[in-house]
Amino acid sequence: MKILVPVKRAVDYNVKVRVRPDQTGVDLVNVKMSMNPFCEIAVEEAIRLKEKGAASEIVVVSIGPAQAQETIRTALAMGADRGVHVTADVTVEPLAVAKILKGVAEAESPELIILGKQAIDDDSNATGQMLAALMGLPQATFASAIEKTEAGVNVTREIDGGLQTLSMPTPAIITTDLRLNEPRYASLPNIMKAKRKPIDARTPDEFGVDITPRLDVLKVTAPPKRDAGVKVDSVADLVGRLKNEAGVL
Amino acid sequence: MAALVIAEHDNVTLNDATRAAVTAAIQIGGEVHVLVGGENCASVVQQAAKLTGVSKVLHADAPVLNRKLAEAMETVVLSVADGYQALLTPATASGKNFMPRIAARLDVMQISDITAVESADVFVRPIYAGNAMMTVKSSDAKKVITVRPTTFAKTGDEGAAGIETIDVPAPAVAARFVSEELSRSDRPELASAKIVISGGRGMGNSENFALLERVADKLNAAVGASRAAVDAGFAPNDYQVGQTGKVVAPELYIAVGISGAIQHLAGMKDSRIIVAINKDADAPIFSVADYGLVTDLFQAIPEFETELDKIGY
Ligand SMILES: Cc1cc2nc3c(=O)[nH]c(=O)nc-3n(C[C@H](O)[C@H](O)[C@H](O)COP(=O)(O)OP(=O)(O)OC[C@H]3O[C@@H](n4cnc5c(N)ncnc54)[C@H](O)[C@@H]3O)c2cc1C
Numbered sequence A: 001m002k003i004l005v006p007v008k009r010a011v012d013y014n015v016k017v018r019v020r021p022d023q024t025g026v027d028l029v030n031v032k033m034s035m036n037p038f039c040e041i042a043v044e045e046a047i048r049l050k051e052k053g054a055a056s057e058i059v060v061v062s063i064g065p066a067q068a069q070e071t072i073r074t075a076l077a078m079g080a081d082r083g084v085h086v087t088a089d090v091t092v093e094p095l096a097v098a099k100i101l102k103g104v105a106e107a108e109s110p111e112l113i114i115l116g117k118q119a120i121d122d123d124s125n126a127t128g129q130m131l132a133a134l135m136g137l138p139q140a141t142f143a144s145a146i147e148k149t150e151a152g153v154n155v156t157r158e159i160d161g162g163l164q165t166l167s168m169p170t171p172a173i174i175t176t177d178l179r180l181n182e183p184r185y186a187s188l189p190n191i192m193k194a195k196r197k198p199i200d201a202r203t204p205d206e207f208g209v210d211i212t213p214r215l216d217v218l219k220v221t222a223p224p225k226r227d228a229g230v231k232v233d234s235v236a237d238l239v240g241r242l243k244n245e246a247g248v249l
Numbered sequence B: 001m002a003a004l005v006i007a008e009h010d011n012v013t014l015n016d017a018t019r020a021a022v023t024a025a026i027q028i029g030g031e032v033h034v035l036v037g038g039e040n041c042a043s044v045v046q047q048a049a050k051l052t053g054v055s056k057v058l059h060a061d062a063p064v065l066n067r068k069l070a071e072a073m074e075t076v077v078l079s080v081a082d083g084y085q086a087l088l089t090p091a092t093a094s095g096k097n098f099m100p101r102i103a104a105r106l107d108v109m110q111i112s113d114i115t116a117v118e119s120a121d122v123f124v125r126p127i128y129a130g131n132a133m134m135t136v137k138s139s140d141a142k143k144v145i146t147v148r149p150t151t152f153a154k155t156g157d158e159g160a161a162g163i164e165t166i167d168v169p170a171p172a173v174a175a176r177f178v179s180e181e182l183s184r185s186d187r188p189e190l191a192s193a194k195i196v197i198s199g200g201r202g203m204g205n206s207e208n209f210a211l212l213e214r215v216a217d218k219l220n221a222a223v224g225a226s227r228a229a230v231d232a233g234f235a236p237n238d239y240q241v242g243q244t245g246k247v248v249a250p251e252l253y254i255a256v257g258i259s260g261a262i263q264h265l266a267g268m269k270d271s272r273i274i275v276a277i278n279k280d281a282d283a284p285i286f287s288v289a290d291y292g293l294v295t296d297l298f299q300a301i302p303e304f305e306t307e308l309d310k311i312g313y
Helices: A037-051 A068-078 A094-108 A127-135 A188-194 A235-244 B017-028 B042-049 B070-083 B093-105 B209-219 B227-231 B297-310
Strands: A002-006 A009-011 A033-035 A057-064 A082-087 A112-116 A139-148 A152-159 A162-169 A172-176 A199-202 A215-221 B002-006 B031-038 B056-061 B084-090 B111-114 B116-119 B122-127 B132-138 B143-147 B162-165 B176-182 B195-199 B222-225 B252-256 B273-278 B291-294
Touching: A002 A037, A002 A094, A009 A068, A033 A037, A033 A068, A037 A057, A037 A068, A037 A112, A037 A139, A037 A172, A057 A068, A057 A094, A068 A082, A068 A188, A068 A199, A082 A094, A094 A127, A094 B093, A112 A127, A127 A139, A127 A172, A127 B070, A127 B093, A139 A162, A139 B070, A139 B093, A152 A172, A152 B093, A235 B273, A235 B291, A235 B297, B002 B017, B002 B070, B002 B093, B017 B031, B017 B084, B017 B116, B017 B143, B031 B042, B031 B070, B042 B056, B042 B162, B070 B084, B070 B093, B084 B093, B093 B143, B111 B122, B195 B209, B209 B222, B209 B297, B222 B227, B252 B297, B273 B297
Parallel strands: A002 A057, A002 A112, A057 A082, A082 A199, A112 A172, A139 A172, B002 B031, B002 B084, B031 B056, B056 B162, B084 B143, B111 B143, B195 B222, B195 B252, B252 B273, B273 B291
Antiparallel strands: A009 A033, A139 A152, A152 A162, A162 B176, A215 B132, B116 B122, B122 B132
16 A cells, blocks of 8 residues: 655744734744655654554655755655655645646545645645545544544544544545544664655646645734733632633633 | 635534634625535524524535544535635634535645635735734635634624525545544633633643633633643643634633743634743743743642632632
């Protein structure tokens, strides 16, 4: 079984981003970038399926600027087999990403495509579902457990009231949630080995995809600031203020 | 032209998040219709028909819609999408699951988790865990939108909409439902409770979470958790509040043993009053708290219960 894992280069989750004074976006100069955490979980899951013997090859694909290759190398160092880099120097919206991924998937014919449920930069939570619809495939989003079966795959999902388990034939699309696994760190020897793994360079044009954004960003502003209030001395003081000052008890 | 709101429900009760999506649809302008897709969901249809501002309810009833799985929802919504300029649904786990499929099939870029409607094609949405707000103008002919339920008023019950039954086409592909494990609780729902008390890693273990549950029962509050508490198994996954969990904005949010990482703040900083109980005076949670109490939670929580008793809880 071949698994395709799309990965995104995003602001590191420890960074508190700041809005640019000209309101055109957030300041990303000299800011630490990493693989989107949910994508890391997707890579890890693919590797675990391979280690269990359920998968034979893992292909990672990233759409983005030249530096997206570093993100691909990270996945290769974790244990993926080869990469595809689709160069794009502008922001590519989830819809266009899904269209490019469809092109990649048609060329690679994976049995499973595992993606992160959301990227922690634009927080859209849409690419996996869009790809599933464009390809006419079943989906299991927000996965916390994946089990390969004879006929396909069983996936447990995190939903609003608890957990739900679905079963589906492959090919299928899965998006990862936090509890699926804890991604490994790449070892030094594996980082060295990853340097020799192949990365195929492609462009959106080769897949016939127009990446012109549909959403025109008019402005990006800071959220309303919330100020720190007071420190109270005791629980009795706290309850008194919640009742008399704030009126919430 | 009209807007269509796809209702969130469990086949019996209309979820309040739907009311927020209806308000967003009203702000876009034009008639507002509601689609109730489910199995044996006639009671939800009756509730939807009473929503203020709604002129028509579409009732799609079939076994394939029982769990509102994404593939079946895609098929039924697409079957009526032609007549609408905007499709909206609340940004709940269910809405996030099926809505992007519909957007992709319509060749539309979804506008996720909107917090404001500026005009029929301009919307505000949070990015970077709510550390920035982005105002976007959509050039798509049709708008496909998920709505953050906490930032829109909930429409009332003064409506009297007509009801139309629609056919439910079978989806071409579909995942098969196997089972569900739902957390049962008599407490109010986390997303809409007036008071939420959340525990973090500082709770230490799942037995200690019972301390919070006792307070919650007194206050008729919901219980929430940080990611660290869920990952450690102290609380179930659906308790997680934050960027990648649930977004809540109650009248009162009490954070107990939670440090206040940006990902957690993203899910609760719009609460009206925030209380933080943490033994570390430098914990970032205090920077957003209206009332902070620097102390050991194992002392503070039982005391909190006693003080509540004193004022008649
Ligand atoms: C991709 C991604 C998504 C994430 N999404 C979310 C999300 O949606 N929601 C979320 O919450 N987090 C999320 N996180 C995790 C987040 O970054 C933090 O790790 C998490 O919120 C920390 O939880 P915590 O505050 O309970 O634990 P900690 O940061 O460990 O804080 C524990 C606190 O408890 C206090 N404490 C300990 N013992 C006591 C005591 N006896 N009395 C009083 N205080 C005590 C400590 O002083 C400390 O401040 C996400 C992270 C990533 C990478």
